Amino acid sequence: MAAKSGSLSINSENIFPIIKKWLYSDHDIFYRELISNGCDAVTKLKKLDMMGEYSLPEGYKGRVDVIVDPEKKTLTFKDNGLGMTADEVEEYINQIAFSGATDFIEKYKDKSNSDQIIGHFGLGFYSAFMVADEVHIDTLSYKDGAKAVHWECDGGTEFSMEDGDKTDVGTTITLFLNEDCLEFCNEYKAREVVKKYCSFMPTEIYLSKANTKETQIIKEEEKLPDDEVLEEIEPEKKEAAEGENVEAAEGTEEPKKLKIRKRPELINETQPLWTKHPNECTKEEYLDFYRKVFQDYKEPLFWIHLNMDYPF
Structure with missing residues (x-):
């Protein structure tokens, strides 16, 4: 795909200031919108597999990852759902079906259910601009022969889109947070908001901190393929008590343990009560x-x- 740039197709002027005004009181709702999009992408990919139109990789487990990075002031939402082609990015991202901006503000300014407005207008993705100066999308469709796509927008009506380098199917959305919203790349704030809006979504949601120095100890047999092992902890040899068989004492020693980089934390329950x-x-x-x-x-x-x- 040749590199491309252009203007977003918007049916009303000043769309971003309007969205920002609307979300001023509840701007943490962008978490729900972006995570919901990821969950939908995973659900659709599973449905395609059930319909025989796609074969999921062996051991596939749908998930959404939320990654905070206080140092870079970014917040990333990553899913392994069906992804998008360049044409789909053009259709679903570059064209915003929105009209009647003045009527929009007037109609909803006194409504108590303002957290539902964005969904009514199909603007869920664009809620990201409530907190971000710039947003990047990296996506790769499940379709045969699909090419990765990289998309950028700085909160105006101009975007750029070109071939990307993503190698795994799914979508990654990176928010470069503005200075007034850096609290959202704080791990504790992220956990609070995700639990608030997404505790019972049907796809597993994991929270992690980029380049974390935190560690955890696991048994060797509990190691997962993605675990980063920092240290192997050999068990202490148990000395035989008086009158105890030496071989029996050695057989009761603890298993080897591993110190690993802290795993992403599972936030939600996919099978609520x-x-x-x-x-x-x-x-x-x-x-x-x-x-x-x-x-x-x-x-x-x-x-x-x-x-x-x-x-x-």
């Missing part, structure tokens, strides 16, 4: 669910189990 049968749930699960949802750590007087679909 309401999707299970009451007979499958324990009292502790009910209490844990109540505490997470209501942020109340007292024991509730009673609870009612309702089976329902995901509420989104």
Whole structure:
């Protein structure tokens, strides 16, 4: 694909100032929008596999990664869903179906459900510009022969798009945060917001900090392919007690352990309580669910189990 630049096709003037004004009070909602997009991409790829139109790689596990980088002042959302071709980026990103900007502000300025407005207008991706001076997309479609695409926009109506270097199927969105919104590349703030909006999404969501110095200890048999091993910890040899067989004592020594770079943290529950049968749930699960949802750590007087679909 030849390098390309141009103007976003927008049916109303001053779209970005309007979006920013709309999201001023709830600008953390961009987390929900971008993570939802990633979850949708994973769900669609799985559906294509079920329909026989695509074969998932062996051992495939759909996921969305949220990566904070305070040093670079960036926030990254990465999924291994179906990705996009250059034509799809052109259709879904470069053309914004939006009209009636003045009516938009007037209609919703007093509404209490303002967190739903962006979804109504198909502007979920563009909520990223509430907090970012610049946004990059790197994507590779699942389709045979597809080429990777790199897209950039600095929050105006100008964009650039060219061949990318992404080698794995999926989409990575990188936000270069503005100075007023650096709190969102703080690991603790990110965890708080993701739990607030995305605790029960159907795709696993992981949070990590880029170039973290934090470590954790695991048993050797628990090692995963992506783990970065920093040190092998040999077990201490156990000396035989008086009268104990030496071979028996050696057989009870602890297994070798590994010090690894801290793994990404799983944030959500893909099978929330309401999707299970009451007979499958324990009292502790009910209490844990109540505490997470209501942020109340007292024991509730009673609870009612309702089976329902995901509420989104």
